[in-house]
Amino acid sequence: xxxxxxxxxxxxxxxxxxxxxxxxxxxxxxxxxxxxxxxxxxxxxxxxxxxxxxxxxxxxxxxxxxxxxxxxxxxxxxxxxxxxxxxxxxxxxxxxxxxxxxxxxxxxxxxxxxxxxxxxxxxxxxxxxxxxxxxxxxxxxxxxxxxxxxxxxxxxxxxxxxxxxxxxxxxxxxxxxxxxxxxxxxxxxxxxxxxxxxxxxxxxxxxxxxxxxxxxxxxxxxxxxxxxxxxxxxxxxxxxxxxxxxx
Amino acid sequence: xxxxxxxxxxxxxxxxxxxxxxxxxxxxxxxxxxxxxxxxxxxxxxxxxxxxxxxxxxxxxxxxxxxxxxxxxxxxxxxxxxxxxxxxxxxxxxxxxxxxxxxxxxxxxxxxxxxxxxxxxxxxxxxxxxxxxxxxxxxxxxxxxxxxxxxxxxxxxxxxxxxxxxxxxxxxxxxxxxxxxxxxxxxxxxxxxxxxxxxxxxxxxxxxxxxxxxxxxxxxxxxxxxxxxxxxxxxxxxxxxxxxxxxxxxxxxxxxxxxxxxxxxxxxxxxxxxxx
Numbered sequence: 065x066x067x068x069x070x071x072x073x074x075x076x077x078x079x080x081x082x083x084x085x086x087x088x089x090x091x092x093x094x095x096x097x098x099x100x101x102x103x104x105x106x107x108x109x110x111x112x113x114x115x116x117x118x119x120x121x122x123x124x125x126x127x128x129x130x131x132x133x134x135x136x137x138x139x140x141x142x143x144x145x146x147x148x149x150x151x152x153x154x155x156x157x158x159x160x161x162x163x164x165x166x167x168x169x170x171x172x173x174x175x176x177x178x179x180x181x182x183x184x185x186x187x188x189x190x191x192x193x194x195x196x197x198x199x200x201x202x203x204x205x206x207x208x209x210x211x212x213x214x215x216x217x218x219x220x221x222x223x224x225x226x227x228x229x230x231x232x233x234x235x236x237x238x239x240x241x242x243x244x245x246x247x248x249x250x251x252x253x254x255x256x257x258x259x260x261x262x263x264x265x266x267x268x269x270x271x272x273x274x275x276x277x278x279x280x281x282x283x284x285x286x287x288x289x290x291x292x293x294x295x296x297x298x299x300x301x302x303x304x305x306x307x308x309x310x311x
Numbered sequence: 312x313x314x315x316x317x318x319x320x321x322x323x324x325x326x327x328x329x330x331x332x333x334x335x336x337x338x339x340x341x342x343x344x345x346x347x348x349x350x351x352x353x354x355x356x357x358x359x360x361x362x363x364x365x366x367x368x369x370x371x372x373x374x375x376x377x378x379x380x381x382x383x384x385x386x387x388x389x390x391x392x393x394x395x396x397x398x399x400x401x402x403x404x405x406x407x408x409x410x411x412x413x414x415x416x417x418x419x420x421x422x423x424x425x426x427x428x429x430x431x432x433x434x435x436x437x438x439x440x441x442x443x444x445x446x447x448x449x450x451x452x453x454x455x456x457x458x459x460x461x462x463x464x465x466x467x468x469x470x471x472x473x474x475x476x477x478x479x480x481x482x483x484x485x486x487x488x489x490x491x492x493x494x495x496x497x498x499x500x501x502x503x504x505x506x507x508x509x510x511x512x513x514x515x516x517x518x519x520x521x522x523x524x525x526x527x528x529x530x531x532x533x534x535x536x537x538x539x540x541x542x543x544x545x546x547x548x549x550x551x552x553x554x555x556x557x558x559x560x561x562x563x564x565x566x567x568x569x570x571x572x573x574x575x576x577x578x579x580x581x582x583x584x585x586x587x
Contacts, residue, residue, distance in 0.1 A: 066559055099385075100337075100338050100364060100388045100389060102386065103390060116537050120575040125337060125364075125489075125491075126337075126340075126488070126489035126491075127489050127490075140338070140339060140389050140544075140551070141389070141390075141542070142337055142339075142340060142341070142364075142389070142489075143340065144340065144488035144489050144544070144547075146489075147488055147489050147548040148488065148546075152396055153491060155419045155489070155491070156337075156363070156414070156418075156491065156492070157415075157492065157495070158416070160415040160418065160435075162413075163435065164433075164434040164435050166453050167435070174502055187411045187440075187441075188409075188411075188478065192440070192444045193400060193408075193444070194405060194409075195403055195409070196403065197396070197399075197403065198399045198402035198409050200385055200387030200394060200480070201383060201384055201385045201386055201387075201411055201412075202385075202411070202413060203364060203383065203384045203385035203414050204384065204413055204414050204415060206412075206413035206416070206435075206436060206439055206441060207413040207414075207415045207416065207433065207434075207435035208413075208435065208437050209438075210435050210436070210437045210438055211434065211435035223428075233440050234438070234439045234440040235411070235440070235441065236438055236439045237438045237439060238437065238438050264330070286488075302527070309390055309391060
């Protein structure tokens with residue numbers, strides 16, 4: 065644990081660290097898509113647009129290109145406000161088409177189980193035809209992870225049931241780039257997940273204790289803390305704290 | 312041309328046991344819930360549901376025992392509401408077959424249906440166990456280029472049910488805000504039922520025919536259904552009713568009839584012509 069941080073009276077919140085880490089993965093002019101139940105990516109995209117990626121293109125399920133504000137869709141990241149405050153209408157089926165032809169830079173996706181080989185399971189635990197647990201489903205991930213240039217997965221629960229040696233079912237695999245969790249960031253490279261950075265609110269021991277496979281890493285790095293500018297921008301663009309909803 | 316307006320009960324009568332049925336909207340937005348509840352009240356059985364991303368609609372019909380299979384990319388409520396537990400239990404218990412799709416493969420199977428093709432190539436579906444376990448996907452050789460390409464089988468819904476803000480009595484329907492896959496399912500299905508917040512005069516539609524999302528000639532029935540998506544949301548009319556959804560989620564399957572009865576007057580309370 066980073067001792068400097070422990071001494072601070074008010075430490076950084078994990079949700080802020082996660083959102084800032086996600087925002088920094090986005091580049092100017094990237095075309096970026098998020099699906100349903102995606103408050104954190106939605107806030108990260110808005111943050112990136114306000115800080116370092118003003119020409120980022122925000123795409124979403126209701127089809128609103130570059131919504132001016134994300135303050136309203138309180139219960140939903142598929143709400144009509146995303147279109148009502150947008151600059152154009154580009155519905156979901158065309159977002160998929162765009163990705164198929166190589167035109168989508170980043171897709172934010174979910175998932176329930178991940179393994180060291182970068183496989184993603186969002187479908188079932190147990191047998192596909194007689195599942196022990198039926199999960200919500202991969203939504204777009206089976207077609208977006210192989211086709212988007214970079215796929216980012218975020219997950220607010222990091223435990224041994226989530227990060228496993230081998231997933232029960234491979235909903236998809238492929239162009240996975242980063243997995244941002246409440247403890248760390250993984251990078252997928254050379255065919256396996258590598259520990260990219262540990263959040264300063266966590267530790268190598270905690271990540272290891274909550275990961276079901278042997279951790280691989282080149283060096284120990286810590287996720288940069290949110291800057292004051294990022295935090296103050298977050299308060300402006302996300303005053304209702306949607307980024308904390310999943311925690 | 313004669314009016315296609317009918318009561319919710321009559322329109323639900325167009326749905327047969329075993330039908331493939333596709334609902335408009337997306338997760339908690341513009342789902343045709345009044346019709347979904349009426350189908351449950353009329354005890355339809357063995358329905359095969361098709362939707363990119365469903366939530367309350369699929370969950371309710373699973374709770375009512377009306378469902379044989381679900382073809383969908385995603386079935387869940389959104390972050391704050393948690394999972395669709397009735398759907399989940401029905402699949403885990405073997406009563407319902409959960410056919411896992413990507414949302415895009417649902418779109419492609421409907422595009423195949425809409426264009427009369429037996430299947431549709433899906434450029435991005437290249438990896439994963441679905442290619443092995445799901446009988447609606449095949450990997451074939453591209454007859455032009457020779458590379459492998461995944462194709463998805465066409466799904467022709469017997470019925471599409473779409474809830475819109477405005478329709479005239481012929482079924483010309485206008486959707487405000489996000490349209491999701493509603494126009495596509497209306498092109499893919501054999502029959503279309505439109506439920507509408509408001510029935511407007513034909514003359515109003517004729518002022519802006521370019522705004523019609525579903526032309527009346529594709530529509531079999533028009534139902535006046537104010538608050539017909541509640542407790543889901545309708546753009547510019549009402550938000551999702553979080554309390555009602557929370558309450559539904561806590562119900563046991565045997566309590567579903569009580570829930571359906573509570574909505575019965577609201578759902579059926581409007582007579583032909585849109586007048587009380």
